[in-house]
Amino acid sequence: MGAYKSSRARNRPLTIISIVGAAIFFLVYLLSSSPSTAKVTKRPDASVGGAKSIIRHQLNGLSASWNSFENKERVLILTPIARFYEEYWNNLCNLNYPHELIEIGFILPRGREANQALLRIESAVKALQTGPKKNRFGKVTILRQDFESPFSQSEKDRHALSGQKERRAAMARARNSLFTTTIHPQISWVLWLDADIVETPATLIQDLAAHDKSIIVANCYQRYVEHGESKIRAYDFNSWQDSDTAAQMANEMGEDDVIFEGYAEMATYRTLMAYLYVPGNDVHEEVPLDGVGATALLVKADVHRDGAMFPPFPFYHLLESEGFTKMAKRLGYDAFGLPNYLVYHYNE
């Protein structure tokens, strides 16, 4: 009997502690139950109110014009970013449009790689915005998207045809999330600048705006080294003029099929702006386009305000920036490209 008792007694401290703990917890819960439920249904704090909370905006006088610089027009630079390149950031900071008139918007995907990019953006932005006043940008908004991106970011994966539809659709959603939440009434221009554009003229904004077009895109090339010699090659094939072949293809396609440019499996015979570059020709030569790439794309904010967005679904068999061009055309806007005005893509 004694052994039995002692064995129970040895167990006791733990059981007693747990029982007493549970009892106390239960009591505390019972006593605090009424206030704690009240907490859940508690009304959120009342806002400040007063006439200060009422803001009036006049949208009628908004201008987006060729002399954007003198008119002090605000420019919103938008970049979906998954990898951070130092060269991109330096190039951005070197733009000589007045920085207080520039607002920047980044959107990052979810995931580990993006978190590393975030860390680097954070430090870069912090350094700039606490630095000399004249270098600071008017406003920087950093968003993290609310959906998973289906794509991995390796160069090979990015360009495989099979994953293009999902990749471009996710990219379109990211772009839409970015501009719908950051455009505000004072913005005149939106510059879409991809995170891997590492070299542009410092006057990029003024140069593109000087054409006074609703949609205008620069020609995106890439620098590379061959046999110790520095050369350039065409990179972005999303800026094109439509062809009969492509129109024919679209007619025969199902509703959800998409035409992508730059794939041998899908020869469209479109006129690609990438190949219209003639060294030494006038950089301000314009060509009308039916599809644009968003690598360095300047858009009047009104085009987005009217509803032109980057379709994440096949719109006339086009996705993202190419679909955007089509939608803008349906809304009565025209798109142009500058074949001899080059910007450079990162080379990995």
Add this chain to the structure above:
Amino acid sequence: MSSLIMNGNPFPHPSQPFIISPHRFQSRSKSQMLRRLPVRRILILACSLASLLLFFFPTISTFAGSSLTSSLFRDDPLITTVHHYDLANSQGTGRGWERNERVLMCIPLRDAAPHLPLFFSHLKNLTYPHSLIDMAFLVSDSKDETLLLLNTLLERMQNDKDPYMHFGRIEIFEKDFGQVVGQGFSDRHGFDAQGPRRKLMARARNWLLSAALRPEHSWVYWRDVDVEIAPPTIIEDLMRHNKDVIVPNIWRPLPDWLGGEQPYDLNSWQESETALQLAQTLGEDAVIVEGYPEFETWRPHLAYLRDPYGDPDLEMEIDGVGGVSILAKARVFRSGAHFPAFSFEKHAETEGFGKMCKRMGLSVIGLPHYVVWHMYEPSVDDMRYMSEMIQARLHKEKEQQEKAKENNNKDESDRMAEAAAIAKAEMEAAKQKELSSSSGESPLQEAGKETDPLEIYNSPVYFLDSVKAAEVRAAKQVAREIEQARKEAEKKAKEAASEANKDKKDGKKVVIAKDDA
């Protein structure tokens, strides 16, 4: 040691010899299991404690969940120009009012001054926490005092003594798009005007949204001002369904002689085969508009499916939506859905918005038995008919009075008049009472009651009721006509009198002339 002894014998005694009963299997009791694995025991205890804590104090999870990245993803209070938003925090759930989800209320306005007082009374009554509601008004092409009145009413609302009446950020945008057609009922609802009109309204909606939407908004609620009756819980009621896009059923009250009530918004519908075939025959820029005999689509309309006693929570999948009252998750607009200002799959504006959402794989739902009442705006024909009715009644009453006069003796007439006056006063008092008590009733029942429009002209109660208001307008018109007719008659009489005088004078002159001759 004791465990060895206990093996096989639950009650060992030290004085007893060592006994083993190998033929009996005894499973280990639970307490023994736990004692052998103290680690597991502690783990279980800790887990249950943690889950209990989490259950009763949900706020703890926010501390526990703050990982490295989310601690990084915060605004630095010292740098005012850099802002961080994790859009995953503004996706919208079915219980937004408990989770402090912000709602952006978008209200397009054009020449809407007469509707504003009623609209603000609706705003005041909203049960969704006001501080969580941001408002965006777009005032476009208005020629009346909409802007002035809006400002006054907003300032009064934001300076209310009760801080819980204050709304969040309020923005007013002014933008003129150039008007294609007028805002009168007949202008707006004519068939030919529909295509361009809808495209213009779509542009206005897109401008409003792009100017006002911010990363912190979880929901967007589109609301027209000319709504007569809507439940004050409407935002929560729609939100509870937790759908991407959801609309109630929109009806409108009508005068009794037109049937009392009518489905109003025919833009909420389900797609039909006929309509799809029709769409294929039309040009790229054509817009199918619902509710006109020119396009027979045979679509099931949300409006016609209403059962007054049906379950208000019943959901129905729809493809086109009407714009009177739309609740949508902000992420719908963030992912690119908007109101097409061009022909998207042969539709524009809100119907095109529904189509686009469907194309993007979002859920678009209508509630056939949950009703919001739009205002009744009489057409020109309705007004004419109404004034004719009033005139007929006045005429009849006059005849009756004359008859009564003829029948009465001269002696009794004084007494009768007195009695009639008293009776009339009593009746009026009773009517006033009825009015004040019945103001909360459905407009349909009120509209059904027999009231003299000339009498209600002075009663402000009726201005909350669009059918009554229309009748009052008709009555006013009739009164004006009668007055004019009376004046004209007087004028004529005067003219006739002066003419007669002239004639007399002329006659005299003629006589004098004759004399001279």
